[in-house]
Amino acid sequence: MTDPVISLLRDLVAIDSVNPSLVPGAAGEAQVAEAIAAHMRRMGLDVHVQDVSPGRPNVIGVLDGIERGRSLMFCGHTDTVGVAGMEAPFNPVERGGRLYGRGAQDMKGGVAAMIDAARIARARGWRKGRIIIAAVADEEYASIGADALVGGWKADAAIVTEPTDLQIGVGHKGFACATIETRGRAAHGSRPKDGRDAIMRMGRVLNRLERLDRDLQARPPHPLLGTGSLHASTIEGGRELSSYPDCCRLQVERRTVPGEGMETFAREIDDLLGVLGREDPEFEASQTLLFSRPPYQTPPAHELPPALAAAAASAGITTTTTGMSFWTDAAILGGAGIPSVLFGPGGAGLHSVEEYVNVNDVIACRDALASLALNWV
Numbered sequence: 245m246t247d248p249v250i251s252l253l254r255d256l257v258a259i260d261s262v263n264p265s266l267v268p269g270a271a272g273e274a275q276v277a278e279a280i281a282a283h284m285r286r287m288g289l290d291v292h293v294q295d296v297s298p299g300r301p302n303v304i305g306v307l308d309g310i311e312r313g314r315s316l317m318f319c320g321h322t323d324t325v326g327v328a329g330m331e332a333p334f335n336p337v338e339r340g341g342r343l344y345g346r347g348a349q350d351m352k353g354g355v356a357a358m359i360d361a362a363r364i365a366r367a368r369g370w371r372k373g374r375i376i377i378a379a380v381a382d383e384e385y386a387s388i389g390a391d392a393l394v395g396g397w398k399a400d401a402a403i404v405t406e407p408t409d410l411q412i413g414v415g416h417k418g419f420a421c422a423t424i425e426t427r428g429r430a431a432h433g434s435r436p437k438d439g440r441d442a443i444m445r446m447g448r449v450l451n452r453l454e455r456l457d458r459d460l461q462a463r464p465p466h467p468l469l470g471t472g473s474l475h476a477s478t479i480e481g482g483r484e485l486s487s488y489p490d491c492c493r494l495q496v497e498r499r500t501v502p503g504e505g506m507e508t509f510a511r512e513i514d515d516l517l518g519v520l521g522r523e524d525p526e527f528e529a530s531q532t533l534l535f536s537r538p539p540y541q542t543p544p545a546h547e548l549p550p551a552l553a554a555a556a557a558s559a560g561i562t563t564t565t566t567g568m569s570f571w572t573d574a575a576i577l578g579g580a581g582i583p584s585v586l587f588g589p590g591g592a593g594l595h596s597v598e599e600y601v602n603v604n605d606v607i608a609c610r611d612a613l614a615s616l617a618l619n620w621v
């Protein structure tokens with residue numbers, strides 16, 4: 245018989261919840277949120293739907309014990325990235341111990357595990373404290389779901405069930421994004437004295453950015469998270485083949501480690517444009533900062549990672565604590581004063597055309613979360 249957590253996972257993967265901020269016109273989280281709300285109501289949880297923006301709800305299920313105690317939050321996002329190039333993204337297929345489909349690993353496997361953990365915990369006699377299960381919107385774009393969640397909900401600790409291969413993630417990098425624009429002067433391609441080439445000017449910027457990236461990656465690494473880095477994301481410029489381009493626009497992303505933030509990146513770009521301006525008085529460029537999110541680290545010596553390691557061991561999982569490369573909502577929970585760690589099932593192919601989660605990992609993750617809830621009193 246199929247384990248109930250896998251039946252739930254299949255139901256969730258079968259629902260299109262592509263993030264509409266990433267892919268205009270995409271389905272969004274409304275339908276998957278409705279299915280999760282209905283499932284949690286059937287489990288007997290007290291269910292709250294938080295409308296973050298139109299068609300973009302969070303669903304929060306609450307289980308209160310008959311004795312007062314500490315609260316434990318499980319948090320996962322319900323949105324997925326797009327499905328371009330996938331043949332049957334919403335048709336969950338199980339093969340060789342893996343469940344395939346968009347969002348199977350990132351992160352409906354973790355969402356199914358955290359929901360079903362409440363059922364198992366209760367069946368095993370859980371009766372003290374509070375379990376809060378938060379299924380949030382929009383992690384893949386701007387995390388408006390997690391932002392809204394921490395506005396209304398608090399907990400003594402949280403597990404974000406992003407895919408970690410069943411390792412305990414106690415931190416991750418942050419990021420900052422900016423646009424750099426170089427300006428030139430449009431002219432007929434035959435008139436080099438009149439034209440100023442904005443794209444060539446961006447070439448100088450790219451050259452400096454590449455050097456900066458090398459410098460960042462050569463710095464002494466943060467013991468958990470490594471070094472910062474940057475990459476060019478998108479570039480556009482020029483109007484037609486036979487004209488000097490008057491403008492070129494580059495989007496660039498910087499990954500940050502503790503001690504670095506938006507201001508760090510702004511200063512680095514300023515410095516680099518300043519150097520180019522001194523080398524060539526005609527050089528003209530500006531920057532606009534777009535968006536940033538901070539890095540995250542679980543407070544050192546916090547009791548949550550060892551408590552989770554013990555719970556995982558009781559579910560047959562050997563864990564180590566580690567830093568994760570990708571940004572998660574743990575930074576938002578942590579920033580709101582909820583000590584958080586990352587712990588979720590393994591798989592592969594997140595954000596790519598073939599995505600799967602390991603079925604046994606989902607079951608083991610669910611069992612570990614249930615044990616943690618039983619001990620977190």
Ligand SMILES: [Zn+2]
Nearest residue numbers: 350351383406
């Ligand atoms: Zn994710």
